[in-house]
Amino acid sequence: MESNSFFLMRNExxxxxxxxxxxxxxxxxxxxxxxxxxxxxxxxxxxxxxANFFPVPEGTLFGGSFxxxxxxxxxxxxxxxxxxxxxxxSVTWLRKEENHGKISEYFILVIxxxxxxxxxxSSGDFLMMYIGLELATIPIAALAAFEKFHEKSAxxxxxxxxxxxxxxxxxxxxxxxxxxxxxxxxFVDIVDKISSNPLQTFGLVFFVAGMAFKISLVPFHLWxxxxxxGAPINITAYLSVVSKGAAAFTFMIILFRVFSAVxxxxxxxxxxxxxxxxxxxxxxxxxQNNMKRFLAFSSIAQAGFILLGIMQGGELGMTTxxxxxxxxxxxxxxxxxxxxxxxxATGKENITDYNSLYKTNPKLSLIMLLAMFSLAGIPPVAGFxxxxxLFTAAGxxxxxxxxxxxxxxxxxSLYYYLRVVKAMLIDKSDEPIGTFKTPWAMRxxxxxxxxxxxxxxxxSAIYEYISSISFGIN
Amino acid sequence: MNILNLFVIIPVLTVxxxxxxxxxxxxxxxxAIGMSLQLVAALVMTLMYFAERKAGASGEFLFYxxxxxxxxxxIHYTVGVDSIAVWMICLAxxxxxxxxxxxxxxxYLSREFYISLILLATGVxxxxxxxxxxxMFLFYELAVIPMYLLIGIWGSGPKEYSAMKLTLMLMGGSxxxxxxxLGLYFNSSAAGPVTxxxxxxxxxxxxxxMQRFFFPFLFVGFxxxxxxxxxxxxxxxxxSSAPTAVSMLHAGVLMKLGGYGCLRVAMFLxxxxxxxxxxxxxxxxxISIVYGAFGAIWQKDLKYIxxxxxxxxxxxVLFALLMMNKTAINGAVLQMIxxxxxxxxxxxxxxxxxxxxxxxxxxxxxxxxxxxxFLGVSYVIxxxxxxxxxxxSGFIAEMTVFVGAFAxxxxxxxxxxxxxxxxxxxxxxxxxxxxxxLLLGPLREKEYLEFPDARWYERLSLVVLILPIAxxxxxxxxxxxxxADAIVPIVERLTAML
Numbered sequence: 001m002e003s004n005s006f007f008l009m010r011n012e013x014x015x016x017x018x019x020x021x022x023x024x025x026x027x028x029x030x031x032x033x034x035x036x037x038x039x040x041x042x043x044x045x046x047x048x049x050x051a052n053f054f055p056v057p058e059g060t061l062f063g064g065s066f067x068x069x070x071x072x073x074x075x076x077x078x079x080x081x082x083x084x085x086x087x088x089x090s091v092t093w094l095r096k097e098e099n100h101g102k103i104s105e106y107f108i109l110v111i112x113x114x115x116x117x118x119x120x121x122s123s124g125d126f127l128m129m130y131i132g133l134e135l136a137t138i139p140i141a142a143l144a145a146f147e148k149f150h151e152k153s154a155x156x157x158x159x160x161x162x163x164x165x166x167x168x169x170x171x172x173x174x175x176x177x178x179x180x181x182x183x184x185x186x187f188v189d190i191v192d193k194i195s196s197n198p199l200q201t202f203g204l205v206f207f208v209a210g211m212a213f214k215i216s217l218v219p220f221h222l223w224x225x226x227x228x229x230g231a232p233i234n235i236t237a238y239l240s241v242v243s244k245g246a247a248a249f250t251f252m253i254i255l256f257r258v259f260s261a262v263x264x265x266x267x268x269x270x271x272x273x274x275x276x277x278x279x280x281x282x283x284x285x286x287x288q289n290n291m292k293r294f295l296a297f298s299s300i301a302q303a304g305f306i307l308l309g310i311m312q313g314g315e316l317g318m319t320t321x322x323x324x325x326x327x328x329x330x331x332x333x334x335x336x337x338x339x340x341x342x343x344x345a346t347g348k349e350n351i352t353d354y355n356s357l358y359k360t361n362p363k364l365s366l367i368m369l370l371a372m373f374s375l376a377g378i379p380p381v382a383g384f385x386x387x388x389x390l391f392t393a394a395g396x397x398x399x400x401x402x403x404x405x406x407x408x409x410x411x412x413s414l415y416y417y418l419r420v421v422k423a424m425l426i427d428k429s430d431e432p433i434g435t436f437k438t439p440w441a442m443r444x445x446x447x448x449x450x451x452x453x454x455x456x457x458x459x460s461a462i463y464e465y466i467s468s469i470s471f472g473i474n
Numbered sequence: 475m476n477i478l479n480l481f482v483i484i485p486v487l488t489v490x491x492x493x494x495x496x497x498x499x500x501x502x503x504x505x506a507i508g509m510s511l512q513l514v515a516a517l518v519m520t521l522m523y524f525a526e527r528k529a530g531a532s533g534e535f536l537f538y539x540x541x542x543x544x545x546x547x548x549i550h551y552t553v554g555v556d557s558i559a560v561w562m563i564c565l566a567x568x569x570x571x572x573x574x575x576x577x578x579x580x581x582y583l584s585r586e587f588y589i590s591l592i593l594l595a596t597g598v599x600x601x602x603x604x605x606x607x608x609x610m611f612l613f614y615e616l617a618v619i620p621m622y623l624l625i626g627i628w629g630s631g632p633k634e635y636s637a638m639k640l641t642l643m644l645m646g647g648s649x650x651x652x653x654x655x656l657g658l659y660f661n662s663s664a665a666g667p668v669t670x671x672x673x674x675x676x677x678x679x680x681x682x683x684m685q686r687f688f689f690p691f692l693f694v695g696f697x698x699x700x701x702x703x704x705x706x707x708x709x710x711x712x713x714s715s716a717p718t719a720v721s722m723l724h725a726g727v728l729m730k731l732g733g734y735g736c737l738r739v740a741m742f743l744x745x746x747x748x749x750x751x752x753x754x755x756x757x758x759x760x761i762s763i764v765y766g767a768f769g770a771i772w773q774k775d776l777k778y779i780x781x782x783x784x785x786x787x788x789x790x791v792l793f794a795l796l797m798m799n800k801t802a803i804n805g806a807v808l809q810m811i812x813x814x815x816x817x818x819x820x821x822x823x824x825x826x827x828x829x830x831x832x833x834x835x836x837x838x839x840x841x842x843x844x845x846x847x848f849l850g851v852s853y854v855i856x857x858x859x860x861x862x863x864x865x866x867s868g869f870i871a872e873m874t875v876f877v878g879a880f881a882x883x884x885x886x887x888x889x890x891x892x893x894x895x896x897x898x899x900x901x902x903x904x905x906x907x908x909x910x911x912l913l914l915g916p917l918r919e920k921e922y923l924e925f926p927d928a929r930w931y932e933r934l935s936l937v938v939l940i941l942p943i944a945x946x947x948x949x950x951x952x953x954x955x956x957x958a959d960a961i962v963p964i965v966e967r968l969t970a971m972l
Contacts, residue, residue, distance in 0.1 A: 319546075373619070378615060378619045379612045379613075379615050379616045379619075380612070380616060384612065384615065388608075388611075388652070389547070391652055391656060392547065392656060392659070395653075395656035395657070395659070395660055396660060398660075400653050400656065400657060400687075403652060403653050403656060404649065404650070404653045404691075407648075407649035407650075407652045407653065408646065408649045410645075410649065411642060411645040411646050411648075411649050414641065414642065414645055415638065415642060418622060418638065418641065421622070421623075422626060422634060422638075425623065425626070425627055426626045426627055426633075426634060460543050460544045460545070460549075463544055463546070463547075464544070464545055464546060467546045
């Protein structure tokens with residue numbers, strides 16, 4: 001391997017390096033100075049995030065198993081940004097007494113999963129993709145059970161690992177059919193041999209079902225709310241943004257690369273899943289009172305919207321999905337950041353606890369307001385652009401009825417997003433959450449999120465860039 | 475720089491300015507200064523527009539600027555105005571200006587109040603100057619969403635219910651719009667790349683099947699905001715719960731977005747379907763007109779009376795548009811402006827009366843003319859304009875609408891026109907009864923004697939609204955005579971197939 005080809009795996013190698021450094025640092029740090037590791041990890045990861053924005057050559061490694069192109073690099077950057085924000089948001093939580101012994105574990109586990117996700121996105125064969133998927137899943141179960149002394153957290157870990165095992169099984173079962181009928185695991189070889197024969201269709205359906213578990217599409221979403229509620233809040237944020245984003249990216253890339261010949265089979269599948277996901281996610285979100293569960297169902301509904309872009313199957317579809325995910329990272333993490341800040345300061349997590357929040361903590365309320373509007377797709381914040389372009393992608397295919405269902409769902413979602421706004425600004429409370437000072441790291445993360453929410457929509461250059469590196473079927 | 479950009483820049487700067495002031499006095503001062511500048515800009519722009527027209531400018535839209543925004547999607551920031559848009563912008567600036575002064579005493583979260591109010595205004599102005607349907611839609615939604623906060627936080631009565639109902643119904647309308655707009659966008663590829671540009675879209679003759687499918691989406695989508703029966707139910711609740719300035723702005727301007735959109739987007743771009751389906755919507759708007767008027771009769775709450783009256787009057791706007799001839803559309807535009815001014819005046823007065831009596835229930839009040847003559851006389855003027863007394867703007871508007879409607883000689887149009895004209899009588903009933911109960915008669919309570927008459931800011935707010943009503947009523951030609959350049963191309967396109 002030439003030294004130049006190392007660059008193709010730049011992000012992965014840097015992440016492995018950071019994990020190593022943290023492991024070593026763990027050994028040489030005195031117990032009372034463990035908090036230093038948090039700073040070290042955040043700084044190193046911040047540098048890695050910046051480093052990934054520098055251009056790299058295109059190419060493949062390991063005989064086509066690993067593909068690097070500007071799109072995969074950009075997708076990894078999106079995930080990096082998400083993880084960086086999550087790291088900033090977890091500083092206060094990690095400094096708690098109970099987590100003191102597990103600081104470096106937290107970072108190493110998160111970074112491991114991120115490496116797994118990077119391999120998924122860059123995969124050129126099903127084996128690489130599967131290994132990446134497992135690497136991305138198993139450590140998350142450990143993370144979900146991070147507060148093992150809380151019953152709910154332990155439960156979340158178990159639930160996650162069991163559903164993941166099941167979904168991996170389904171996925172592998174489907175892939176075995178693909179392998180059996182085509183005789184190859186390499187995407188480039190398979191693509192010519194895919195047709196609508198029953199065995200391959202069977203494999204495709206199982207593949208879609210397996211991935212639907214990971215993206216938590218209805219009816220494969222049942223684990224989501226419990227896990228999201230039980231897991232520590234920063235892990236929930238990570239699951240709902242980064243993990244979901246990586247799975248959606250991979251799903252899209254493989255559908256485009258491998259199953260390009262049978263769009264007429266997977267487009268109706270996705271159509272059905274999208275309608276079910278948006279509708280069910282929304283209807284359940286209406287009833288939630290716990291903020292974490294609420295955001296869990298809202299993120300299920302959002303996943304339904306992503307399918308609209310994937311379904312388009314062209315450059316437009318990929319652009320809109322990646323653009324939407326980029327916006328979603330900032331938006332959803334802003335919401336989670338506020339929930340996390342309030343939870344750390346007061347331990348309160350219910351919507352009714354937020355009554356009159358604007359009186360006591362106006363800045364946090366405004367950030368939450370922006371996040372809610374962006375999630376609902378209200379201009380002038382970025383969410384509007386993300387959603388509208390996804391609708392455009394579906395419209396380009398002529399799915400006007402689907403667009404109508406989606407926009408009506410967006411209207412329904414506005415109802416529950418406004419519930420939070422109503423609690424903060426309109427509802428009166430006898431004992432509102434007291435005024436508290438948000439730690440600097442959380443402030444920094446929220447500032448980044450707000451900047452993202454405002455800028456990305458108007459900055460058409462970002463959209464144009466994504467569009468220039470997107471690829472579609474043919 | 476294009477003067478139209480000012481209509482987005484000034485409000486945004488005002489909002490930023492309000493963020494940095496300390497108390498409610500600073501907030502309202504900043505808002506007042508910003509919106510005064512806006513009013514001046516609107517007047518200057520109007521003069522410039524007609525100066526250019528006089529000098530022979532022949533473009534369909536003047537002050538045309540086109541900036542590419544999202545290149546691959548061919549989304550632009552395109553602005554330009556024709557005479558309808560010019561007058562709409564004037565209307566909006568007058569109502570916003572009056573609204574700021576009518577809500578001079580808002581002290582609870584006043585900064586947030588003025589910020590939301592001006593954001594709403596930004597949406598309205600942006601909507602009227604936009605020629606790119608994407609940008610237009612963006613501003614449209616921007617105008618709708620602050621309503622939730624404005625009604626929810628500063629409203630009265632069942633405000634949370636009303637705010638949510640209004641927001642969801644209007645957003646449901648924009649759901650239909652999204653589909654319609656995307657339909658236009660993706661079917662525009664016949665003459666080059668797909669586009670949202672209104673001018674380019676207006677040159678395309680869309681296939682009939684496509685028009686049939688998308689016209690209802692667009693017309694109903696905008697129609698909801700124009701209180702099209704049976705989707706008007708947000709309007710009475712929303713208007714009656716909203717604080718004064720918001721009712722003014724909403725009934726006075728925001729509902730006009732609906733009519734304007736129906737004309738400019740739905741009917742102008744899909745003329746054949748408009749002709750074909752006009753009868754359905756004509757029936758619905760006739761129901762709006764009559765039902766709204768009857769609804770107003772039954773109400774005892776001043777705001778509900780006006781909200782239903784708005785349903786009736788806005789129904790008349792859509793009714794006139796669907797008549798699709800020059801006179802009727804001319805009347806529709808006049809009606810939009812006239813109703814905008816008059817209903818804003820009504821809601822301002824109701825707010826001021828409520829501020830004194832603390833009730834809006836008509837039977838509980840009486841004899842107010844004696845104690846607050848300025849407000850009383852203004853109320854009478856608004857009422858007379860509303861029932862179409864010659865000499866005030868309402869007469870001109872309704873007259874033109876019905877003359878235009880009678881130009882159709884077939885039975886169907888005759889019948890619905892006659893039904894619609896009945897609303898004039900019903901309007902007279904509810905207006906005169908309220909005037910009689912509220913203002914005349916013996917003084918109801920002793921404490922009324924201590925009421926102060928209109929304060930300076932209240933007078934300013936009212937005079938700004940009454941003046942144009944009177945001017946249009948006395949000399950309508952300066953308004954109706956200028957609309958031809960905008961209406962002729964629309965009518966030509968609408969009647970091309972006949």
